[in-house]
Amino acid sequence: MLGLHAMAIGVWMFALPRLIQGQDAQGLGLSFGTFMAFLLYTGMFFQPIETIGMVTRMMNRATSSALRIFEILDTRPDISDIADPVRLEPVTGRVTFQDVTFSYDGVRQVLRDISFDVAPGEMIGLVGPSGSGKTTVTNLISRFYEPTSGGILIDGCDIQQLDTGHFRRQMGVVLQDSHLFHGTVLENIRYGAPEATLGAVIEAARAANAHEFVSSLANGYDTVVGERGHTLSGGERQRIAIARAILNDPRILILDEATSSVDTETERKIQEALDRLVQGRTVFAVAHRLSTLRRADRLLVLKEGRLVEQGSHRELLDMQDGVYRKLHETQRELHEMYAA
Ligand SMILES: Nc1ncnc2c1ncn2[C@@H]1O[C@H](COP(=O)(O)OP(=O)(O)O)[C@@H](O)[C@H]1O
Ligand SMILES: [Mg+2]
Structure with a gap:
């Protein structure tokens, strides 16, 4: 996210004085159309990079959540029955x-x-x-x-x-x-x-x-x-x-x-x-x-x-x-x- 914004600011700072100046007779300098195209291309360049970053973050979160889930699934209960437990039928209640x-x-x-x-x-x-x-x-x-x-x-x-x-x-x-x-x-x-x-x-x-x-x-x-x-x-x-x-x-x-x-x-x-x-x-x-x-x-x-x-x-x-x-x-x- 930061990358895209920093890039946009950079592009604007570079372009603004040249845009104001306008094109000279030889057609040198920056036209508004060129500038817009450049700005859009930088956006298209940065978006996939950001998506990769986002996916990495999501993967990280998912792994740590999964670890916690497995921790709970793997917990042995404190109370476990013996091999051949007694069944009181019925319990009388002493x-x-x-x-x-x-x-x-x-x-x-x-x-x-x-x-x-x-x-x-x-x-x-x-x-x-x-x-x-x-x-x-x-x-x-x-x-x-x-x-x-x-x-x-x-x-x-x-x-x-x-x-x-x-x-x-x-x-x-x-x-x-x-x-x-x-x-x-x-x-x-x-x-x-x-x-x-x-x-x-x-x-x-x-x-x-x-x-x-x-x-x-x-x-x-x-x-x-x-x-x-x-x-x-x-x-x-x-x-x-x-x-x-x-x-x-x-x-x-x-x-x-x-x-x-x-x-x-x-x-x-x-x-x-x-x-x-x-x-x-x-x-x-x-x-x-x-x-x-x-x-x-x-x-x-x-x-x-x-x-x-x-x-x-x-x-x-x-x-x-x-x-x-x-x-x-x-x-x-x-x-x-x-x-x-
Ligand atoms: N699950 C627990 N883990 C650790 N300490 C506990 C737990 N449950 C209660 N205690 C502690 O055991 C003591 C007795 O609690 P408890 O039996 O709930 O009292 P009562 O029901 O008489 O109010 C308290 O000091 C309480 O802080
Ligand atoms: Mg109580």
């Missing part, structure tokens, strides 16, 4: 942590010596200040990471012996921000159970308090949502995710801040849906607002990666200087401040 220590980066320990045993069907509330390791515990249960030391048992079987895909299909997860993929509401709910009948989908949607708003959409269950589709509110997406989980009928359920960032009325509807979802499953629920965990059979209190207290809401409140008691007080004060 979850045991034995002295689990975990670090994401190999330097800082995020969980330290965590041990607990959760019976099938028990609902556990994970509480603790932000950054204490609650989400990390749920990530380990889903086997997104392996513990640095210690063991995790599912129904008494080491999680590392399990067929990960098979195990995850018996788990349900509802997170703070539920993702819908591009497709109809029906497809989104049926995601984990593709052979479910329309009747079963509607039943799940009813239980998730989603049927009402889905029916009011222009195309009902055939409305396209997700990227470039009809936009649903956070609370609506949440209830679709809950319907999906209900239909999938998981044995182990993880709810991580599932009712955060929605208004009170929506929260009530989601809470109702969750109360139906948790029936008869092993549940690990993380909630910022402690009152949402009132149904939990047992609360595990984490602080700086350690399991510092466990017990029912009442038992924990009775502990003088308890971490839970303190958290509870802080929240009550905050609540009163907002109410005032």
Whole structure:
């Protein structure tokens, strides 16, 4: 680009005085026609050269992008199944942590010596200040990471012996921000159970308090949502995710801040849906607002990666200087401040 401009300026600077002077009687000097032709020829000369430059630049960019893509394709997954993995049919839902220590980066320990045993069907509330390791515990249960030391048992079987895909299909997860993929509401709910009948989908949607708003959409269950589709509110997406989980009928359920960032009325509807979802499953629920965990059979209190207290809401409140008691007080004060 620069070459062409520099050339044009050069040509003009050379030509301008001669053009003004005009041709003399012998026809020497520069005529306007000669000048125009020359200018066009220089353009035609430089354009291919520039194209070559552009192609080189594009090739460079493409090679470095391709390298990055191959890097990702070549990455071995951190979690791989053993040669002859165990398939629990079905998972009953006992979850045991034995002295689990975990670090994401190999330097800082995020969980330290965590041990607990959760019976099938028990609902556990994970509480603790932000950054204490609650989400990390749920990530380990889903086997997104392996513990640095210690063991995790599912129904008494080491999680590392399990067929990960098979195990995850018996788990349900509802997170703070539920993702819908591009497709109809029906497809989104049926995601984990593709052979479910329309009747079963509607039943799940009813239980998730989603049927009402889905029916009011222009195309009902055939409305396209997700990227470039009809936009649903956070609370609506949440209830679709809950319907999906209900239909999938998981044995182990993880709810991580599932009712955060929605208004009170929506929260009530989601809470109702969750109360139906948790029936008869092993549940690990993380909630910022402690009152949402009132149904939990047992609360595990984490602080700086350690399991510092466990017990029912009442038992924990009775502990003088308890971490839970303190958290509870802080929240009550905050609540009163907002109410005032
Ligand atoms: N993917 C990650 N890589 C590295 N560190 C992480 C990662 N996820 C969380 N952490 C760190 O681990 C600690 C515990 O995080 P987390 O389990 O998300 O806490 P909580 O859910 O209780 O707020 C935090 O200090 C956080 O910064
Ligand atoms: Mg978290």
